[in-house]
Amino acid sequence: MPEEYVKFDLTDMKNFEYDMKRCVRCKGCKWVDHIYMPGATYSTRCPSEKRYLFDSFSAWGRLRLALSLLNGRIEFNDRFVEAIYKCQLCGACDAGCKRNLDLEIGSALESLRIKCVADGFGPMPEHKAIAEKIEKEHNVFGGPADNRDKWAKGIQTDDKAEFVYFVGCYGSYKMQGIPKATANILKATGQSFKIMGSDEYCCGYPLYSTGQIEKAKKAAQHNIDTIAKSGAKTVITACAECYKTLKVDYPKMFNKSTSDMGYQVIHLVEFVADQMEKGTIKFKNNIDMRVTYHDACNLARMSEPWVYWEGKRKLYGITEPTAPRRKGTHGVYHQPRNILKAIPGIDYVDMIRIRENAWCCGAGGGVAEAFPEFAQWSAEERLEEVDEVGAAALITACPRCKDNFSKAINASGDNIKVMDIAEMINEAIK
Ligand code: SF4
Ligand code: SF4
Structure with a gap:
């Protein structure tokens, strides 16, 4: 294989062609680690493959489809698009594959969705409907943007606090018990915090994960700017999806690393575990x-920091400088x-x-x-x-x-x- 220059840039599927080609169909992305497997019943890790029982509904099948698309052997059609979206992007395949091979399976699947949307075939109609709600009211439910902080009525927040609590759409509009509990916990430990109110937009997960990267970037940029304006250095969230999106997907969208974002993201459980050690809870x-x-996938194997990389891929897939790998072992x-x-x-x-x-x-x-x-x-x-x-x-x-x-x-x-x-x-x- 000749030397090539590649980037962890998901907007060009070609960056993951090597990963697609090197899939050896070993099915490591299908099976749970053997040492944890107590028997046949709970031995598989991919919901899509188990539910649909066809290779095109597995990670290895999708990689083959993506490679064929890249090489001009097939084109998008309804059945192909359905196979792309009948997948939770749960990352189980990526972590399973990386036990043996340093292949970027998760990024290849995300990149395929981005191409599917760019070429005008995706996302599914339901995803487009949610994108419209986000565009209009900045939340997935289409509820009035001004109602975003209604749950916080009577709760004391502090505009000077160093912590900004990113509530998310589900907490703000559907499951207000969670932000109320979170606020109580922060208060009980003496931790002051502020919220962004109607300036908090949907984190963008429903856009990014369905390949609508340009729309996702708009939501992300708004939230990044609002966090920067708030002066807070720590963003706390009780939502795994928001956590992963702010920590991993925002840098990914802009070809940056998590450490370049100017804020750190913590989940409530990390905060509470820390308070337990300090004896304040x-x-x-x-x-x-x-x-x-x-x-939750997004707080677990998918939550490791993103490190942007570009460089050479040489013989046997050796990367220079060495490409960082997220294997899922350092999740929360x-x-x-x-x-x-x-x-x-x-x-x-x-x-x-x-x-x-x-x-x-x-x-x-x-x-x-x-x-x-x-x-x-x-x-x-x-x-x-x-x-x-x-x-x-x-x-x-x-x-x-x-x-x-x-x-x-x-x-x-x-x-x-x-x-x-x-x-x-x-x-x-x-
Ligand atoms: S994606 Fe990875 S784990 Fe799955 S079949 Fe291919 S090489 Fe094996
Ligand atoms: S992301 Fe999850 S559902 Fe999709 S192929 Fe991988 S393991 Fe299966």
Whole structure:
């Protein structure tokens, strides 16, 4: 292979041609790490491949399709576009593949979506409808932009604070219990914070993840400017999707690194775990319950900082300078578990597929919007795992996961309780 110059720039699929070509179809992106696999039942990691049972609905199949597209052997059509979007972009394939090979599977899949939109074939109609709502009212529900901070009525914020709390669309419009709990927790530790109110726009995840990068960049630039104007150096969020978007996708969109953004992003669980170490938070109330924790993809294997890279790829794929790899091993894993284990009365149990191997809730990548039946099927698969370990409650650190699991529970009549970790912490301290 001749030497080539490549970049981690997702707007040109050619940058990931090597990754597409070097896929050896070993199916590491399909299987859970063998050392964690207790048997056949919970052995797979890709919802799309398991649900649709065709190669074109797996990571390796999509890579083949993308390569054929790049080489002019096929063109976009409805079935191809459907295969592209029936995928949660959950990152399980990327982490699975990187156990053996340094291939950028997740970025290749994102790049394929960006090309699909640029060529006028994507996204799905439901994604376009959400983009219109974001354009008009800056949130995914289309609710009035001025109502964004209605949840905060009566809550004291501080315009001079160094922390800005990025609430997100779900917290602001649909699940106000989560921001209220978050505000209580911050207050209980003495941490002052400000909010951006109607100046906070949708983080842009629904745009970026569906390949609508130009629209996503507009939302991102607005939020980046607003954060900069606020003078805050730390952005705290209780939403895994907002967390990953601000920390990873914003730099990715602008070909920068996370460390260049001028702010750091922390999730509430990182803040609380830190406060526990400092002794500034006390769990007073007993919560007698057997609980398990769901690793939201965007707070787990997808949350490692983004490092922009460009350079040479030489013989055997050797990169110069060495390309940084995000393998998913440094996600936010121990903090939520340590918090739950420290709450008196809680009997904590892990599920079988955890950390990098966790099964996606099913909502991500625009699937909940365009293919709700697939999103529910994925959530039900996870709920079976909750039953398997005998937990009465499933705790998440992402409103999107909570929303999707709640819908699946309502549809199935299962009696598992689903709670956000902010609500659980708030119950324990108030
Ligand atoms: S994407 Fe990676 S893990 Fe999956 S088949 Fe290809 S080389 Fe193997
Ligand atoms: S991102 Fe998730 S759903 Fe999509 S191919 Fe990879 S493992 Fe499957």
